[in-house]
Amino acid sequence: MAENQIAHQFTAYAQWRKALFDSISEYQHWLTEQELIDSQIEKHIQHILEKLRDDKLNVAFVAEFSRGKSELINAIFFADYGQRMLPSSAGRTTMCPTELLYDAALPTSLRLLPIETRLLDATTSEYKRRPEEWTIFEFNIKDNETMQETFKQVSRTKRVSVEDAERYGLYDPNSADDAMNLNADGSIDIPCWRYAVINFPHPLLEQGLVIFDTPGLNAIGTEPELTLNMLPNAHAVLFILAADTGVTKSEIDVWRQFISGVRFKQKGRFAVLNKIDGLWDELKQDAEIEKEIVKQVESSASLLGLDTQHIFPVSAQKGLLARINGDEKLLTQSRLPLLEKALSEELMLSKKDIVRSNTQGEIEELINNARTILAARTLGLGDQLEELKGLRGKNEDVIAHMMSKVKTDKESFDKGLQQFQALRSIFSQQANQLLTLLGMEVLKEQVKTTRATMLSANFTKTSEMPWMCSLLKLKIV
Ligand SMILES: Nc1nc2c(ncn2[C@@H]2O[C@H](COP(=O)(O)OP(=O)(O)OP(=O)(O)O)[C@@H](O)[C@H]2O)c(=O)[nH]1
Ligand SMILES: [Mg+2]
Numbered sequence: 001m002a003e004n005q006i007a008h009q010f011t012a013y014a015q016w017r018k019a020l021f022d023s024i025s026e027y028q029h030w031l032t033e034q035e036l037i038d039s040q041i042e043k044h045i046q047h048i049l050e051k052l053r054d055d056k057l058n059v060a061f062v063a064e065f066s067r068g069k070s071e072l073i074n075a076i077f078f079a080d081y082g083q084r085m086l087p088s089s090a091g092r093t094t095m096c097p098t099e100l101l102y103d104a105a106l107p108t109s110l111r112l113l114p115i116e117t118r119l120l121d122a123t124t125s126e127y128k129r130r131p132e133e134w135t136i137f138e139f140n141i142k143d144n145e146t147m148q149e150t151f152k153q154v155s156r157t158k159r160v161s162v163e164d165a166e167r168y169g170l171y172d173p174n175s176a177d178d179a180m181n182l183n184a185d186g187s188i189d190i191p192c193w194r195y196a197v198i199n200f201p202h203p204l205l206e207q208g209l210v211i212f213d214t215p216g217l218n219a220i221g222t223e224p225e226l227t228l229n230m231l232p233n234a235h236a237v238l239f240i241l242a243a244d245t246g247v248t249k250s251e252i253d254v255w256r257q258f259i260s261g262v263r264f265k266q267k268g269r270f271a272v273l274n275k276i277d278g279l280w281d282e283l284k285q286d287a288e289i290e291k292e293i294v295k296q297v298e299s300s301a302s303l304l305g306l307d308t309q310h311i312f313p314v315s316a317q318k319g320l321l322a323r324i325n326g327d328e329k330l331l332t333q334s335r336l337p338l339l340e341k342a343l344s345e346e347l348m349l350s351k352k353d354i355v356r357s358n359t360q361g362e363i364e365e366l367i368n369n370a371r372t373i374l375a376a377r378t379l380g381l382g383d384q385l386e387e388l389k390g391l392r393g394k395n396e397d398v399i400a401h402m403m404s405k406v407k408t409d410k411e412s413f414d415k416g417l418q419q420f421q422a423l424r425s426i427f428s429q430q431a432n433q434l435l436t437l438l439g440m441e442v443l444k445e446q447v448k449t450t451r452a453t454m455l456s457a458n459f460t461k462t463s464e465m466p467w468m469c470s471l472l473k474l475k476i477v
Contacts, residue, residue, distance in 0.1 A: 005337065006076065007204060009344035010057070013352060014207040020359060021052045027363075036370045048362050056101075057351055058210045059343075060231055062259065063240035064251055065092045065216030068274040072240060072316040073100075073213055075336060077204060079323030083144060086213060087155050095191035097124075097226055098154050098213040100198045102205035109138040110150050113195040115158075118168045123225050124195045135193075141201060156192040159183065165190050169222060177218070191215070194223070217254045227258045236268035236347045239304075243296050243313065244278045247303040255304050267350045270312060271304055272339060273297060277315040280333075312339040 028045045031037040037045075061069040070088040077100075078085040087093050096112075111134040113127050127133050139150045165171035165188045172178050182188055205211075212230055219226075231237060237259050241247055260269050279292050293313045301308045312335070319336030322328070331337065436442070 005340045006344040009348045010204055010207060010209060013057075013348045016352065017052055017055060017208075017355065020355075021049060024049055024052070024359075024363065027366075031370060036373055041366060041369065044362070044366065048359060052355070052359065054208075055355060056208045056210045057347070058212065058230075058234040059236045059238070059347070060212040060214065060234040061238050061240065062214050062231065062254070063217070064248065065094075066090060067240040067242045067245075068316045069213055069238075069240055070094055071320060072238070072272065072274065072314075073211055075316045075320035075323065075334075076340060077202065077211065079320055081144060082324055083148070084320070085148065085151065087148075087152050092216060093155050094213055094215045095155055095157055095219075096193045096196050096215060097219070097223060097230075098196040098198060100200060100202075100205060100211040100213070101209075102201050103199055104201075104206075106199045107136075107138050108141060108201060109136050109199050110153060111136050111197045111199065112153060112193040115168060115170075115191055115194045117194055118170075124223070125225060125229070127195070128197075134197075151198070153193065154196045157189040158192050159187045159189055162186060162188055191219075217250055231258050234268075235351055236270065236343060238270050238272050238343075240272045240274050241300055242275045243273050243293070244275050246296070247300050252303055260304070260306070268347055270310055270339070270343065271300060271306055273300055273311055273313040274316050276313045276335070277318045312342065314339050 024045065028037070028042070028049075031041065031045075061073055063069050068088070070086040070093060071084070074084050074086055074088060086098070096115075111131075113124060113134055117127060117133060122130075137150045137153065139147045141147060160168075162171055162173075162182065166173065168190065170190045171188055178188075202209075212234065214226065239251075239255055239259055241251060255271075273293075273296055276293055276296075279289055279296075281289065284292075297308050297311045297313055300306075301311050304311075314336050315334040316336070318330055319334035322330035322334055322336075
């Protein structure tokens, strides 16, 4: 079914973004392993990852009241719920800008910012950071009736005096249009709420789609945040016209002033010519009806300064009905699938391009950084390698030198040993000879000979002889 075109493309985009997220996480892991990360790089990567995780696709629906914005949102995104989810009826219905998104951290609910907050200077974005200021209605998505009843809050108005309305910035005494809105008693009906946020676990919203439903054109001027922030930053703006009213002057003004001026993005800006079923006249031939639609498209294109290819004639109401009843013929007739095809193709492709080029730019910076560190490391390692190579040569020289030295030393030691052994044998021979010469036997013989010689000598026989003889005896014995 055609609804799947947007759902399918958006899911594919969400998967692509998830894969990108995983690759960057892996890269961060690798950088940590390689010790290439410091706190600054880590913060930078966290920032890129958070941006990817919080990546939103904002689609805004803008038009004069009762052109069928809410009906178109119901037909494109909420037909599966089997009925009108957002209130859509004749006359003014959506009274405050309504944002549809999903934030898992918050309950499934409708949050409403009271209109009285307009008395203070804070913007709606600032109020988003002050949850206590919002009135919250929780609901169960399985209970369609209560859910629809809850959503009716966005249509609620209240009657106030002109002075109060003026204080809220919702009444201009010089405006003829505002004067026409006065009640008979001089009071005026103003919206109860300034802003609404529907937190809804719809599969596309869960993947980051954010839909803005806006009230009629005069509300655009009263909430500057719409014109200064929401519309310029929306990835797609669908400007809805009605085939039965043609293009009015105020529509041309708003289109030029807030949506399609030179200072705005040109991509993702579509004009939708709604309610073409009003031209389906059973008394007319199909060709005649087609001619009528082409004529309307051409005149709208020339008034808005758009190419006819960017104007999509549809019937939101019949598209919604066809989807609820599973009527494929009526769905084709409503031409809703053609709008969805263009929306999903242009939107997803340009969104993917933006996210890709932004992420690529930031990651390239980190990769270049890591490359510089790695190059410096390689250079350092090269130097170390060279040094080691030099040392390796040196070691070889030293070892060779030492080896030859040891060899020489050993040779001289061996030679010395030989000499020592030779000397030792000579020494022992000499010692033996000496011992032989000095032996006791030899000495005794010598003493004996000497004594005999002395005793036989003539001139030594004196009075001293007796003690000498006893001395000789003593020593010898
Ligand atoms: N015939 C016909 N009626 C439609 C179509 N789309 C919306 N309508 C009717 O037009 C009326 C206004 O539709 P809404 O969706 O409330 O219009 P809106 O632009 O949201 O209007 P506000 O919320 O008041 O700004 C409702 O009664 C819808 O049923 C369509 O394609 N064909
Ligand atoms: Mg509406």
